[in-house]
Every structure is written in structure tokens, then in C-alpha cells.
Amino acid sequence: MADKDGMNDGKDYGLGTSLKKSGGFYLKGIDHYDWGFKVRMSRIFNPESGRTVMLAFDHGYIMGSTRGLERLDLAVPPLVPHVDALMATRGALRSCIEPTHGKAVVLRSSAGSSVLDDDMSFENRGVDIDDAVRMSADCMAVTASLSISGPTSVFSSRGWPMVIFWYMEISR
Numbered sequence: 001m002a003d004k005d006g007m008n009d010g011k012d013y014g015l016g017t018s019l020k021k022s023g024g025f026y027l028k029g030i031d032h033y034d035w036g037f038k039v040r041m042s043r044i045f046n047p048e049s050g051r052t053v054m055l056a057f058d059h060g061y062i063m064g065s066t067r068g069l070e071r072l073d074l075a076v077p078p079l080v081p082h083v084d085a086l087m088a089t090r091g092a093l094r095s096c097i098e099p100t101h102g103k104a105v106v107l108r109s110s111a112g113s114s115v116l117d118d119d120m121s122f123e124n125r126g127v128d129i130d131d132a133v134r135m136s137a138d139c140m141a142v143t144a145s146l147s148i149s150g151p152t153s154v155f156s157s158r159g160w161p162m163v164i165f166w167y168m169e170i171s172r
Contacts, residue, residue, distance in 0.1 A: 026050050040138040043104035044085045055079055056087040058108035058141065072096040087141055090127060107137035 025031045027041055027050060045052045057076055059066045069075050073096040080086065085104035086097060093105065109127040125142075132140050 040104075043138045044106065046084055052084045052104075053082070054085040054087055054106065055083040056106075057092055058088050085138070090131065090135055093135065104138045105136060106139045106141050107132050107135055109140040110142035 025033075025038055026047055027045055030038060030041060033041075044054075055076070057069060057072060059069070072092055076092075076096050077098075080097065080101055080103060083103060085106055086093070086101070087106040087108065088097070089108045093107075107127060109125060109132065127140070129140070
């Protein structure tokens with residue numbers, strides 16, 4: 001801290017000490033990513049094991065109500081202490097998860113398709129990055145089809161972590 005009164009020589013820049021470098025980042029292929037990306041991945045993946053236990057309750061957007069999960073407010077909260085990350089839609093998070101949960105959030109960001117339709121390639125962006133920031137999400141989850149039959153939507157993350165679920169539509 002500056003000392004105006006005593007004008008003490010407080011400049012110790014540690015010139016004789018080499019820069020402490022940490023080893024590589026614990027998740028493969030992420031060493032060169034920005035610090036913020038690594039922070040988000042550290043919330044999702046356990047730094048000690050490099051693994052995660054993710055509770056996904058985002059099925060309602062594509063399947064409708066799932067048996068046993070009709071009341072998310074009753075089914076999900078007891079499981080939260082046992083997981084590293086929560087994958088959900090905005091509405092599911094808001095309706096059944098307390099803001100003080102302390103877990104990583106993977107926000108379902110794509111929408112539009114349904115397993116009730118023959119063609120699931122009509123996936124659109126349902127949540128943008130601004131919404132993900134407002135929800136304090138660590139990552140955005142999208143589904144993309146390898147089918148070319150319908151219009152495709154490009155999901156640009158602008159450097160934001162994304163989990164992409166690919167599925168292949170088999171022609172019959």
C-alpha cells in the first residue's frame with residue numbers, strides 16, 4: 001500500500017522469483033481456454049476426479065410431463081445435495097430449486113422439437129446467452145439433429161460453454 005507520509009520503499013516486485021505456473025487444467029483439451037470458461041467447467045466437473053454427477057430434469061421441454069416427475073418441486077429437491085450439476089429449463093429451475101442451492105447450472109437452451117413428432121430436426125434457440133447470464137448458468141445445453149430433412153438453426157455460443165446432444169435420425 002502507498003505510504004505518503006513515510007515514503008517507505010515498499011516496492012518488492014519479486015524479480016528474483018520465477019512465475020508460479022500451475023500444471024495443465026484437469027479437463028482434457030481445455031488448457032488454452034479462457035479463465036472464465038475454466039471456472040464454469042470447475043463448477044460442473046469435480047476438480048479432484050474430473051467427473052460430474054448431473055441431474056437432468058429438462059425432459060419436459062421435449063417429452064411433456066414425465067412419469068414420476070409431474071411435481072418437480074417434490075421429486076427434485078431431495079436429490080440436489082447428491083449431485084454436482086443441475087440440467088434444467090428456466091421454468092423448472094425457478095419452480096423447484098432454491099437460489100442458494102450452490103450447484104452448477106446447465107441451462108436447457110434449445111426448444112421446438114418433440115418426441116411426439118416424426119421429425120425432430122426443428123430445434124430452435126429457446127434461451128439466449130443473456131437469459132443464461134440472468135439465470136447464472138455455467139453452461140447451455142442444446143440438442144442438434146444429424147437429420148437434414150428440416151431447417152437447421154445455428155447455435156452460436158460466443159465463447160459460452162455449451163453441451164450439445166447429437167442424435168441421429170434413422171430413415172425407415
